[in-house]
Amino acid sequence: MLRLENVHKTFDPGTINEKHALTGIDLSLSEGDFVTVIGGNGAGKSTLLNAVAGLWPIDCGRIIIDGQDVTGLPDFKRAAFIGRVFQDPMTGTAASMQIEENLALAARRGKRRTLKWRITAKERKSFREKLKLLELGLEDRMSAKTGLLSGGQRQALTLLMATLIKPKLLLLDEHTAALDPKTAQKVLAATERIISEDGLTALMVTHNMRDAILHGNRLIMMNEGNIILDIRGEQKRGLTVEDLLHKFEEISGEQFASDKAILG
């Protein structure tokens, strides 16, 4: 479903801030793969997701989604294939617009936006049913502005928006990191449910090693702009946080520098 071939990206080349953020990534995801991505600060996890989303052009390599080469497409064109949820809850929704307006915008992802009315009665009904499944009471507040919602509610709504039209690929960039632990678990549970119900292919970046082990059928670890570990299936199920830390030190020759990852 997703294939990356020798993807390189250097930020601020030729300056003192030059950073080789992606160093020749090769990665291939089959349909239905739910891959968790871990790694220390600056390892290139978010950069990897942003490269796939098309925030900026890569320096060399190829990105292929479902057989189509998207390397030359900007983010808003790749949006036809990709659903995204961001770390900052403010990013995923339009605060001054209603919940149902936000959903209606998402229901037209990848389609032409015409002079038809922005939301139909039929859509409103289906939005209500989908919001109900989130169990946040949003189905009764569909005409409320999203700016009035809590961070957790906004993330859950963003998740619903990202998957309203089944994406070929779902990108989750630490989408629970800004939430309190209880809300984070709720949003993660909704994520798990939607991914498994719709059989989505997903990449989920997380700081939390336990979440990375618990969720998905495959785990990749990044360091210095490349993938240093790729564990799947049976092998992944038996993993522990200690295993991962040990493996990280073994492969990279450094100590895993994030307390959050160890404590998480």
Add this chain to the structure above:
Amino acid sequence: MGEYFASLSLAGLTGRIPAGIAQGIIWGIMALGVYITYRLLDIADLSVDGTFSTGAAVTVMLILAGHNPWLAMTAAFFAGLLAGVVTGLLHTMLGIPPILSGILTQYALYSVNLAIMGFKANTAISVDRYALVLSSRYVNSAILTGGILVLTIIALLYWYFGTEAGAALRATGCNAVMSKAQGININVCKVIGLSLSNGLVALSGGLFAQYSGFADVNSGRGAIVIGLAAVIIGEVAGEALLGKRLNFAMRLLFVVVGGIIYYLVYTLVLWLKLDSNLMKLFTAVIVAIFLAVPYLRKQSRSSFRLAARLARKGEKQDAQA
């Protein structure tokens, strides 16, 4: 002092109110354009100072050439659309910040407007010789025509911003990252918004030229400030009168109400025999105050000065204890 008050007649004021309303309606159309860029797209577009005069110039020159005034105003609208596209492309295709893009367009339009008027700074048009859409000579009918026109425009804007395309434009102004993630081409939305805005401003310029009986190359100077004043006054009035019931249609309506209030105040200033040349200063001060209110309100709740004062108070109490 007594002499000054004696010279003011109440009849003089009430007599001038209809003219204030008519002018307010005409400038209200301009303010609707400013609302699209300033509030919906979150861009302060300064091209409007130029496009207002463009609208005036195109309308007057076409009417003088024997064309139907409505056709002339349609042409003015399209000229405004085009000017907005230029600003939009300067910003989206060439990466020039929106404020500078607007200033460049406005600056260039000065020459363009002069050229349209045959390199004369002022061209008169008489309501006696041409069937103008409205005129200050017939104020009541100007209010009626302007009112119908403005309500039609509000209805069309309400419809457009309720469509899929219009909602995408509003989303672009509200959250660009989210819009791109939802597959919206934000550059196209910005160009459309800037274009539509300048089209309305030019239309307003065309009306104003007919109302006042001439097109002047300087008629748009400071238009952005008057537009902002109308938008802000309208919002304050709307929120005060309607509170939570201030929906989108009413917001648009109150932008025009803001324009009318502005011109009624202007009328009052003239009636008080204050120098109308001071009106620009007065307007700028009013707009600055209203723009500053949200910031100052925030400061009054939380600022370093406040924190220091509370800390000193705490110290004193500790010392007493």
